[in-house]
Structures are given as C-alpha cells and as structure tokens.
Amino acid sequence: MTDVQESAESSPTPEGASVEEARVAVVIEDEDDIRSLLSVVLAQAGFEVHGAADGAAGVELVRAHSPLVTTLDVNMPGMDGFETAKRIRAISSTYIVMLSARTEEIDALQGLEAGADDYVAKPFRPRELRARIDAMLRRPRHHLTTSPASAPGGDEPADSWLEHRGLRLNVGTRIVEVDDAGIDLTRSEFDLLADLLAAGRRVRAKSDLALMLRGDPFAGNSYVSDSDARAIEVHMANLRRKLGESPSQPRWIETVRGVGYRLTA
Known part of the structure; x- marks a missing residue:
C-alpha cells in the first residue's frame, strides 16, 4: 500500500470554495490506517474532519455536521458504500468522493448513480x-445575465435566475424549481444544469462538461476518457429523472447525438 502511504502536503484553500460553507469533512472508512491517512490529508487542506468506521455511523456524522466533502469507502461490512451514498444523498448535498479497490467501469458508474461526485x-x-477535491471546490461561478445588478466583490446577486420553459435556477442560492416546485439536486447535477442553462442553445460537449466538473473548464487539451464521458451520461440521466423529463420528448434538455447536450428551442 505504498501509494496510499505517500505523505500529504498542505496547500491554501481552493480559490472557488465558498466562504459561507464551513470546511468540514467526513471520512467513512472501515480500515483504521486509511481512515487516519484521509483525516490527515483533509486536515492539512484546512478541514475539520470527523471519521466513522461504518456506513450507518457515517450517515449520522453527515446529518450532524453538514460536511462540505465526504469520502466514502465502497467495501464496508454491513451497509456498503453504494447504499451509504444513497442515504447521504437523501439528507445532504455534500460532495461525495468514493474510494474503492474495485476499478471496473461498472463499479464507478454504480457509484455515480448512487449519488457520488467522483470515484x-x-x-x-x-x-x-x-487535487481532485480542490478541483471540485474550484468549479466556476456561472455568469448570469438575467439581472444588471451585481453584488459586492463581483459575486452574482442572490436574486439572479436562469430560466427556461418553467425551469428556474439560482446560482447564488443553489435553488432549482420546476413550475414553482423545488427540486433537490446533487452538486454535480446542479453544476451541469447551470452550465447548460448558461450556454443556451450552444451545444456543450460531454468532454467540456467533464472538464467543467473537474474545475478545469478551459483546459482544451486535457484528456477526457470514455469513462469520464459515460459519467456525464449518468449524471444527466439522474438529472432528467429528477426533473421528470423524457429523453425522447425533452422539455428542457435535448441530446445532440455523438456530441453532447443543449437546451431545447
């Protein structure tokens, strides 16, 4: 386990991290040495860390501390990581990073479908x-053009909305509504929807969306694997399911085959 035992280095708070969110992390891992290492890594990144050795205890820690980031082992006794992720998603929008020795693509996709942001x-x-956690926290604020007002410091005004055919999204408050009814999305689903709404009828390629979720939207030469593209498809399928949209007769988001996605006309 030499790779796991590599020492961690401290670094400044990620540029995009919200000053309004406490830097709290929860580590859910049944192996003591890995749980200790993850706690050190996150503590050196400026997080207050709480650890749990099983899924049930981890869910309660998430409920109690509302973490910004949660790391989650897949293979745990009792409740496995996939079920734990689903239960966490029912109560929290924390970034979930799944960790597993299972490296098959189907396992990663199952993790994303359970609500994980990264695998x-x-x-x-x-x-x-x-670096991967920092990238998630650097996800760019989307430029909203629906209001001429601007909040101090260049942040988007809290009352700025992106709207399309009864679908409304507020980046400042991270609220999504469909026909005035609230919709609960994961952070990745929210960021994908915000990106598509900001792009309008411009097609957003799966590779571009994958880079956006990495927090590196302008790195046009960065490698995007087939698994990265498939992960975007999984996130989009989950997003559409929550919006109540049919891919064959879309109200809001249409698929551009072989390329990516854009808003409907």
Missing part, C-alpha cells in the same frame, strides 16, 4: 486526491 481507485496518492 477514486485504491491505492490512491494523497496528492492526487487533494
């Missing part, structure tokens, strides 16, 4: 894990 294979390098 990292074991053994992992602490520096790489830190």
Whole structure:
C-alpha cells in the first residue's frame, strides 16, 4: 500500500470554495490506517474532519455536521458504500468522493448513480486526491445575465435566475424549481444544469462538461476518457429523472447525438 502511504502536503484553500460553507469533512472508512491517512490529508487542506468506521455511523456524522466533502469507502461490512451514498444523498448535498479497490467501469458508474461526485481507485496518492477535491471546490461561478445588478466583490446577486420553459435556477442560492416546485439536486447535477442553462442553445460537449466538473473548464487539451464521458451520461440521466423529463420528448434538455447536450428551442 505504498501509494496510499505517500505523505500529504498542505496547500491554501481552493480559490472557488465558498466562504459561507464551513470546511468540514467526513471520512467513512472501515480500515483504521486509511481512515487516519484521509483525516490527515483533509486536515492539512484546512478541514475539520470527523471519521466513522461504518456506513450507518457515517450517515449520522453527515446529518450532524453538514460536511462540505465526504469520502466514502465502497467495501464496508454491513451497509456498503453504494447504499451509504444513497442515504447521504437523501439528507445532504455534500460532495461525495468514493474510494474503492474495485476499478471496473461498472463499479464507478454504480457509484455515480448512487449519488457520488467522483470515484477514486485504491491505492490512491494523497496528492492526487487533494487535487481532485480542490478541483471540485474550484468549479466556476456561472455568469448570469438575467439581472444588471451585481453584488459586492463581483459575486452574482442572490436574486439572479436562469430560466427556461418553467425551469428556474439560482446560482447564488443553489435553488432549482420546476413550475414553482423545488427540486433537490446533487452538486454535480446542479453544476451541469447551470452550465447548460448558461450556454443556451450552444451545444456543450460531454468532454467540456467533464472538464467543467473537474474545475478545469478551459483546459482544451486535457484528456477526457470514455469513462469520464459515460459519467456525464449518468449524471444527466439522474438529472432528467429528477426533473421528470423524457429523453425522447425533452422539455428542457435535448441530446445532440455523438456530441453532447443543449437546451431545447
């Protein structure tokens, strides 16, 4: 497990992290040494860390502390990581990073379908894990044009909305409504929807959306694997299900075959 034991280095708070959200993390891992390592990595990144050795205890920690980031092992006794992720998603929009020695694509897709934002294979390098978490927290604020007002410091005004055919999204408050009814989305689903609404009728390629979720939207030469593209498809399927939209007769988001997605006319 030499990769896992690589020492972690401290770094400043990610540029895009919200000053309004406490830097709290929950680590759910049944192996003591890995749980300890993850706690050190996250503590050095400026997080207050709480650890649990099983899924049930981890869900209660998430409920009690409302973490910004949660790391979650897949193979745990009793409730596995997939079921734990589903239960966490029912109560929290925390970023979920799944960790597992199971590296088959189907396992990663199952993790994303359960509500995870990222899936990292074991053994992992602490520096790489830190970079992936930092990338999630750097996801860009989307430029809204629905209101000329601007909040102090350049942030988007809280009353700015992106709207399309009864679908409304507010980046400042992270609220999504369909026909005035609230919709609960994961952070990744919310960011994908915000990106598509901001783009309008411009097609957003799966590769571009994958880079956006990594927090690296302008790195046009960055490698995007087939698994990355498939992960976008899974997130989009979950988003459409929550919106109550039919892919064959879309009200809001249409698929551009072989390319990506855009808003309906």
